[in-house]
Amino acid sequence: MQTTTHHQPTTSPEIGGVGHSIPRVEDARFVQGAGNYLDDVNLPGMLHMAILRSPVAHANLVSIDSSAAMELDGVLAVVTGELMAAHNLAWMPTLSGDTQAVLATDKVRYQGQEVACVIATDRYIAEDALRLIDVEYEELEPITNPQRSLEADAPLIRTDKEDVTDNVSFTWEAGDQAATDAAFARASKVVSLETHYPRSHPSPLETCGIVADVNPATGQATIYMTSQAPHAHRTLFALVAGLPEQNIRIISPDIGGGFGNKVPIYPGYVVATAASLLIGLPVKWVESRTENLISTGFGRDYYMTGSLALDDDGRILGLRTDLLADQGAFYSDAQPTKFRAGLFHIVTGSYDFAAAHVTAKGAFTNKAPGGVAYRCSFRVTEASYLIERLIQNAAYEIGMDPAEFRRINFIQPDQFPYTSPTGFIYDSGDYETAMQKAMDMVGYDELRAEQAAAREEGRLVGIGMASFTEVVGAGPAHTYDIAGLKMFDSAELRVHPTGKAILKLGVKTQGQGHETTFAQIVAEELGIPATDIAVMHGDTDNTPYGLGTYASRSTPVGGGATAMVARKLRDKARKIAAHLLEASPEDLEWEPGKFSVAGSPDASVTIQDIAFAAYTNHPEDEEAGLEGVHYYNPPNMTYPFGTYIVVVDLDSDTGVWTVRRMVAVDDCGVRINPMIVDGQIHGGLTEGFAKANMQWITFDDDGNCIGSNFMDYLVPTAWETPRFELGETVTPSPHHPIGAKGVGESATVGSPAAFVNAVIDAVAHLGVRNIDMPVLPDRVWKAIQNA
């Protein structure tokens, strides 16, 4: 596909199709406080739940005495693992085929694990009652890192599994070991890096929650839930709780950020639903900030080693990587079934070489489970970080500028579709054009000269780059599924007699702007103004089945479904237009919003005329109405890419580094709403900066979580966040109906390596090759001291 600098809209601003930066329709209600979030849901007679969590990381559960809590006025029930076990609900399946405790029955395996739940008439009483529950623990050795977990004398964490004798959660490999060994055998140089991508947390501003409302008379379960995937969750509820699926309605209201955190099903959801079923009244549970941070799906926590084999000319011959995943107490990564380390094998990145081999192992530890794709398409972030860090180090070792080293190793535009050594088929790309644009924007050559001069004066300046390639938009259904559900997605479109439309989606916005951009796709295809199209999502009773929004899949998959259903309606509209114009359908010409007879431009009907006719004057051989549904199974993933460049100034006395410039050139194919794309990139770059600079969840030796609130788990504000300078190139996806690729995660995936590379670059002349994230000033200072 041809790469261009900008996609020109083909519709008028009044129609507002693809390429127009129309304002987000959802913002009017959000900025006025008129949204409807989970905690805004209040039902008559509603009860409140609070969760007692384990204060220790690893202990046998000896006894639970809830008698004092039960005596408190307003307490209706104290639910324990014993009670859940009586209903066969003490354990639930995870998204990676493991089981996870709903409420502990045998032992607790991480600090913050759910031990008991209080159901009370208000939340204050429920919280008071938690303090009256007396739990006796018999403490065991806490395992706080995967290295210890794999030692022969480490205590067994998963004593609940009969056939398990070690703490290994999975092993996995990809690529070709023999070919990779051969490549390393003929290499003239091998460059290696060992680094940790620390545990982080998606930390959406709105925490997770549920209002479960099971009607005892009808058995109808209406479940309001902070869900990124309401349809999939309904099916899992049916399978886990044994409720008939037609009786379950999941409503995911306005969501205040997801970032992968709202993909899993959490124990609190199960207990609240069971409690509502048993008591016959609605039950609400909304997490506190601390509950969200210490117990729900985290991201990353991969210990990674990588080696590049190089020839005499600086060409990459092969890549070898080995991973050790800190999985927490249960293996509950949200990822396609076939792939045990997500899509980490995209680790060959933007570079053309023949051999790669990836080995991976997961280890259970006494930490919260998770491994969700935090603003990331299933471990692509870790992969992109490793290869982009390795690339810079390799350039240093062979004495070549990192940009030049990338240039000679990039996959070239004429090589697409490109089959990677681990089996991905990249759809389209032009990496050098994007890199050159970023270099021009930042003034790369001048900066290198300034850096050299600054070193002479004793000042430290660093220039770091990352030229990432992402893989997003799962399906295709033949390869990708979540818990067995194929990763297609759907759209249902109904055009009403006055020409106004409702679009219903299987995906679910958490702030990405679906209500605006998906209307723009319909506007592009049907010529109905985007402002005349209402977009509905999140309610399983009135939207078609879909796998939900995560892994940058909404535009590649749901967007594809939307374009395709609009085209179905346009085909029908052509027949109605032919009927109205008394012409043959094949003699009609389409322009956005209008069919006209070829050669007689005055003989035309608008899409609004056609919609009216569909209900008032439809052809006899056609069904009335103008509506349809499409289930879209993408033929391939999409492969967004880009180059980010960061410039830092580093204070060698303290190790403090500050970002002077940050240039981001993204190519996500055709941009539906460029303003929203820019916003997505700003958000992703901010999250990338956070991880590079300040953000991590760590644990002390006893397994206490350090990072249990926003005093300790740091989210940057506008003050710390660098200014971002954005650029774009446009290389459409050849297989996507409108050429779009997905963008929600590119910046989170690509930017951490750029920030870290910049800091390393400032001290590389001293011999420093690695500082783990977050690149805290003490780590920088020590690296300089030890250099």
Place this chain on the structure above:
Amino acid sequence: MYPPAFEYQAPDTLEGALAALAELGDEGRVLAGGQSLIPMMKLRLAAPSHLVDINRISELSYVRRENGSLCIGALARHNDVVGSADAKASGVVSSAAPWISDPLVRNRGTVCGSVAHCDPEGDWNSVMLAARASVVAQSSSGSRTIGIDDFIVSFFTNSLEPGEMVTAVCVPIPSGASGGAYMKLERKIGDYATVGVATQLELASDGTIAQAGIGLTAVNYQNTRASAAEDLLRGETPSDELFAEAGAAAAAASDPQTDVRGDAEWKRNVVAVYTRRGLAQALASATS
């Protein structure tokens, strides 16, 4: 926020507040800005049975000069100091004010509340040590003035008696040329200090250092006066070498812990660097 149940009253006068505190004794806690107390109650780390809210006592809301001192009343918000022309009389106080937490906290939190809280990671007590402040404590039976070194007892512990509250904190306004600086290394805006150094210099007419104040944040069990460094400076002619020596002496007075904010050895180094830089900045403003 789901704290345990508590009683609450909001008297209109200082006398009313002091009477309530006298009656409540250990059970009563003063609520001013609430920027530390409320989060502690939210996390159930503090569970006072009775709050005495002083926010209606407008007479306590001032930043003013009186009797050769800069005095900050118990209801003055951090941001009142940021915006105060009078506060410029103390270089170290006016330098520190914009570094307190974030704009939201500065709009609500109070200087006196922070001083009374005695959190070793809090900024104000280092500033008050450097400025040689006095704390005004009042109870229903009278008023007393406590030097800041005696006021700070330990980790989250001050020398107030039951029934007493802080009504003001006052710093002497230097008579000679003076300057001050607060240097703070923090992970992000709103974070507590990883390391903070407050420095204040007063020059004699011959250019030598008449008085020096250095207070350290977050590197000991309590905010700490770097006495040896102050002694080293007093009477000497300022120079880069002298400031570097003072930095080393201040670092020796610190005993930081390795934690999630960073390594102890590095923190001690930052104390040295920030003391040196803070003194240079204080000197620059004293001589400008």
